[in-house]
Amino acid sequence: MDIFLQQILNGLVLGSIYALIALGYTMVYGVLGIINFAHGEVLMLGALIALTCIQVLQYFFPDLPVLITILVVLVVSISSCAVISFYIEKLAYRPLRFAPRLAPLISAIGMSILLQTIAMMIWGRTPLRFPQLLPNQAILIPYSTATITTKEIIIIVVSLVVMITLLVLVKKTKFGRAIRATSENPQVAGLMGVNTNRVISYTFMLGGGLAALAGFMIASNYGSAHFYMGFTPGLKAFTAAVLGGIGNIPGAMLGGLLLGLIESLGSGYISELTGGVFGSNYQDIFAFIVLIVVLIFRPSGLLGEKQGDRA
Amino acid sequence: MALLEITGVNKRFGGLQALNDAHLIVPKGLIVGLIGPNGAGKTSFFNVMTGLYPADSGVFKLNSQIYNPSAVDEVLKAGIARTFQNIRLFKEMTVLENVMVGRHVRTSAGIFSTIFKTSSQIIEEKQIVDDAMRLLAYVGIENEAHQVSKNLSYGSQRRLEIARALATEPLLLALDEPAAGMNQTEKKELQLLLQKICDDGTTILMIEHDVRLVMGICSEITVLDEGRVIAQGSPETVRKDPAVIEAYLGLAHHG
Amino acid sequence: MIQFSQDKKMAQWLFLALLLCITPWLCLFAGGNYWVRVLDFALLYIFLALGLNIVVGFAGLLDLGYIAFYAVGAYCAGLMASPHLLNSFAHLKELFPLGIHTSYWLILPIAALVAGIFGVLLGTPTLKLRGDYLAIVTLGFGEIIRIFLNNLDRPINLTNGPKGINGIDAVNMFGLYFGKKLNIGGFSIPSVILNYYLFLILVIGVVIICARLQHSRIGRAWVAIREDEIAAKAMGLNTRNLKLLAFAIGASFGGISFSLSESIVVLAMVVLGGMGHIPGVILGSLLLAVFPEFLRAVLVPLQTMLFGHVVVDAEIIRQFLYGCALILIIRYRPNGLWPQMRAS
Numbered sequence A: 001m002d003i004f005l006q007q008i009l010n011g012l013v014l015g016s017i018y019a020l021i022a023l024g025y026t027m028v029y030g031v032l033g034i035i036n037f038a039h040g041e042v043l044m045l046g047a048l049i050a051l052t053c054i055q056v057l058q059y060f061f062p063d064l065p066v067l068i069t070i071l072v073v074l075v076v077s078i079s080s081c082a083v084i085s086f087y088i089e090k091l092a093y094r095p096l097r098f099a100p101r102l103a104p105l106i107s108a109i110g111m112s113i114l115l116q117t118i119a120m121m122i123w124g125r126t127p128l129r130f131p132q133l134l135p136n137q138a139i140l141i142p143y144s145t146a147t148i149t150t151k152e153i154i155i156i157v158v159s160l161v162v163m164i165t166l167l168v169l170v171k172k173t174k175f176g177r178a179i180r181a182t183s184e185n186p187q188v189a190g191l192m193g194v195n196t197n198r199v200i201s202y203t204f205m206l207g208g209g210l211a212a213l214a215g216f217m218i219a220s221n222y223g224s225a226h227f228y229m230g231f232t233p234g235l236k237a238f239t240a241a242v243l244g245g246i247g248n249i250p251g252a253m254l255g256g257l258l259l260g261l262i263e264s265l266g267s268g269y270i271s272e273l274t275g276g277v278f279g280s281n282y283q284d285i286f287a288f289i290v291l292i293v294v295l296i297f298r299p300s301g302l303l304g305e306k307q308g309d310r311a
Numbered sequence B: 001m002a003l004l005e006i007t008g009v010n011k012r013f014g015g016l017q018a019l020n021d022a023h024l025i026v027p028k029g030l031i032v033g034l035i036g037p038n039g040a041g042k043t044s045f046f047n048v049m050t051g052l053y054p055a056d057s058g059v060f061k062l063n064s065q066i067y068n069p070s071a072v073d074e075v076l077k078a079g080i081a082r083t084f085q086n087i088r089l090f091k092e093m094t095v096l097e098n099v100m101v102g103r104h105v106r107t108s109a110g111i112f113s114t115i116f117k118t119s120s121q122i123i124e125e126k127q128i129v130d131d132a133m134r135l136l137a138y139v140g141i142e143n144e145a146h147q148v149s150k151n152l153s154y155g156s157q158r159r160l161e162i163a164r165a166l167a168t169e170p171l172l173l174a175l176d177e178p179a180a181g182m183n184q185t186e187k188k189e190l191q192l193l194l195q196k197i198c199d200d201g202t203t204i205l206m207i208e209h210d211v212r213l214v215m216g217i218c219s220e221i222t223v224l225d226e227g228r229v230i231a232q233g234s235p236e237t238v239r240k241d242p243a244v245i246e247a248y249l250g251l252a253h254h255g
Numbered sequence C: 001m002i003q004f005s006q007d008k009k010m011a012q013w014l015f016l017a018l019l020l021c022i023t024p025w026l027c028l029f030a031g032g033n034y035w036v037r038v039l040d041f042a043l044l045y046i047f048l049a050l051g052l053n054i055v056v057g058f059a060g061l062l063d064l065g066y067i068a069f070y071a072v073g074a075y076c077a078g079l080m081a082s083p084h085l086l087n088s089f090a091h092l093k094e095l096f097p098l099g100i101h102t103s104y105w106l107i108l109p110i111a112a113l114v115a116g117i118f119g120v121l122l123g124t125p126t127l128k129l130r131g132d133y134l135a136i137v138t139l140g141f142g143e144i145i146r147i148f149l150n151n152l153d154r155p156i157n158l159t160n161g162p163k164g165i166n167g168i169d170a171v172n173m174f175g176l177y178f179g180k181k182l183n184i185g186g187f188s189i190p191s192v193i194l195n196y197y198l199f200l201i202l203v204i205g206v207v208i209i210c211a212r213l214q215h216s217r218i219g220r221a222w223v224a225i226r227e228d229e230i231a232a233k234a235m236g237l238n239t240r241n242l243k244l245l246a247f248a249i250g251a252s253f254g255g256i257s258f259s260l261s262e263s264i265v266v267l268a269m270v271v272l273g274g275m276g277h278i279p280g281v282i283l284g285s286l287l288l289a290v291f292p293e294f295l296r297a298v299l300v301p302l303q304t305m306l307f308g309h310v311v312v313d314a315e316i317i318r319q320f321l322y323g324c325a326l327i328l329i330i331r332y333r334p335n336g337l338w339p340q341m342r343a344s
Helices: A002-032 A039-060 A066-096 A102-123 A150-172 A174-184 A186-191 A196-222 A231-244 A249-273 A285-297 B042-049 B072-078 B095-102 B111-115 B119-139 B154-167 B184-199 B211-217 B235-240 B242-248 C002-031 C033-058 C066-080 C084-088 C090-095 C104-126 C131-151 C191-214 C217-227 C229-234 C239-256 C263-273 C278-307 C314-332
Strands: A138-140 A147-149 B002-013 B016-027 B031-035 B057-062 B080-082 B172-176 B203-207 B220-225 B228-233 C182-184 C187-189
Touching: A002 A039, A002 A150, A002 A174, A002 A196, A002 A231, A002 A249, A039 A066, A039 A102, A039 A196, A039 A231, A066 A102, A066 A196, A066 C314, A102 C131, A102 C314, A147 A150, A150 A174, A150 A196, A150 A249, A174 A186, A174 A196, A186 A196, A196 A231, A231 A249, A231 A285, A231 C131, A249 A285, A285 C104, A285 C131, B002 B042, B002 B203, B016 B031, B016 B042, B016 B203, B016 B220, B031 B042, B031 B184, B031 B211, B042 B172, B042 B203, B072 B080, B072 C229, B080 B154, B095 B119, B095 B154, B095 C217, B111 B119, B111 C191, B111 C217, B119 B154, B119 C217, B154 B172, B154 B184, B184 B203, B184 B211, B211 B235, B220 B235, B220 B242, B228 B235, B228 B242, B235 B242, C002 C033, C002 C191, C033 C066, C033 C191, C033 C217, C033 C239, C033 C278, C066 C104, C066 C131, C066 C239, C104 C131, C104 C239, C191 C217, C217 C229, C217 C239, C229 C239, C278 C314
Parallel strands: B016 B228, B031 B203, B031 B220, B080 B172, B172 B203
Antiparallel strands: A138 A147, B002 B016, B002 B057, B220 B228, C182 C187
């Protein structure tokens, strides 16, 4: 029972992070109809930019209260990633708006490599230590041996707040309506006076900002950051978005949380289930299996509708 | 003798009943027309019949054999070849190559005979080229055999699509608005071509909007409106049918 | 007159053949073993790229897990021609006291077969997916295979985990041992050059096979699927089986070649060169395999001169260029540097 509870808690942490990243994928897919392959790299840049920012702040202002440091770092990293995402769309996707489907994907792959190599050039190839800024006290859950750290609680809470804010934004504001209109039908939205290009840019920027936040969380959680750190979370978050129904915003949140739980419970119990044949080093496999299963049996995801071809 | 016999087709798209107990009989050796005002369900019927999407219900028989229109390639194998309203050619392939693809189902060279270039593969390949050229000549575009198909004139593209469909040696040739976008001369030429195809043994079913063309070339016509069959019979019968006139509001002018 | 142009063509082919034969020697004298090895790798890449070309270029299926197949092939070779299997399973040692040294005549087809089977396994569930989904799923599959290969040292040690299989025999065919120098009459041929000829023969074989496929019923079917899958189905093509075939063949090719590089590198070669067009793909492979080496030869001393040390590793620059290549080419020359000209 305790293992179960522990894994649930771990799953929620993982899931919150996945949800944040998945939102970026799903919103971009909603307005553009393509998978932003380079999204994971934005996450990575967010983490590394945050790292440098922390180092700079700690060097020049060693007595700065932790909260201020965190806020400044987040502002810098989120806004940088928003700008980076803006340019990714402008350079890699916009010129190919009317090209055959394969083209933006190949361009995205190229962009992904480009960003990785730029990161390698700036920050080198070895993983860098990410300072622990968030308070990291372990709290024991009453009536069990499961623990959760304050850091993890913060991650979950912040994610939740961000997600709720986003939902409100999408459902209640003019901008949110513009996004939804562009997702449904870009031509008609344009005829109704929506500046679709601008909506698309803003969507990218929003996704980028969320990725930066997620990057900060991942780096804080694992204590390190390096140029390749975006690949696997990116792929898994994409799985989460598909699981929830790609293009569907609440779906991305649901998919993220669900995937986090599946992965956590799976890796927690896998050695028991397989009699020690497969251990938790196979953790990453769960996401990919989920991806394949979903795409084969229910490609529209949990909350999505049957999608026609977007050609 | 009915070549194609379809009964009881229903199809619902969300709140819209696109096809409501629609049925169709195509006698062998004739040219049959399927007409109706916009939104009547003609293309839906076609798509359901040729496997593009599944019907909610219906019985489909070709040559007295029930066929299951669940998969598009199965429909072709049963004996129905179709063209598309908005012309779906293999754009980057040449005219000749397009028709050669049509020969795919009637030929058999597999991966091993291709890799090892067996004599049977070489012979078959030559046969495919010959057959394709013959078909191009049959529809009248053999001079453009090595042009990239997307560069063809509109009329030639339509002929190419027909040639490609014929290459599969179908029992029934199903044409989705073959005269769309054609001028009068082209329509006359199309009429001659279709007549030739029918005389040479291929039954034809066509959806068309140009009622005069349909009246001129089809021996039998089925009229759809709002997903239902509202009339069926020879051109004269259909022309005078009050339900048809009402559905079209102005059919009389096109007599 | 016809005879003359036929002779001319013959002469051109002979010249090309001669050129291909002397090239490694020229490289050896000009730059040493290192550059011949670069050529060897270039050939291997060409081989791989041509294999991927069947899947991506002919059939239009973006398979990003491609490299997993050749990892599978590599491990097959590893298991069949190294001491690893014997080290893991003691009782096998009694059966094969001299060690397992399968001839490469056997290894290559088996590796191709196993990789081909994986190709079918991968292809079967993914075939109905659209382009971008297919890309991600194949990437995911590739990752799964990678994770398994990296972790299968328990409960039974099949792959030796992250340490990999070492001590794989060098290629052994025709009674020739490609790992060592070959001595013919007082003249010795270094092993890098032996490998060159071996790979050259493989590449030529692949080119012939690809050319035959391209101008065949199956090749046309693949292009038809790539152009318009619905129309292809409407013409009776069994698109599922045809796609599977493309996957399987592509995978078999991947399985045959055995050294390590990344899927994306190979994809860049196909895209750069000209999707579907065989000479284009060869050009792309050559460029992407050899050019970075030139770059390395130039940039390392250049940086040392300017900055006193190497600021940016040549490897990073190489990947940077791959990324740029993909983005720029797909934008400005989407059909590649040397695309297919279809009409006459």
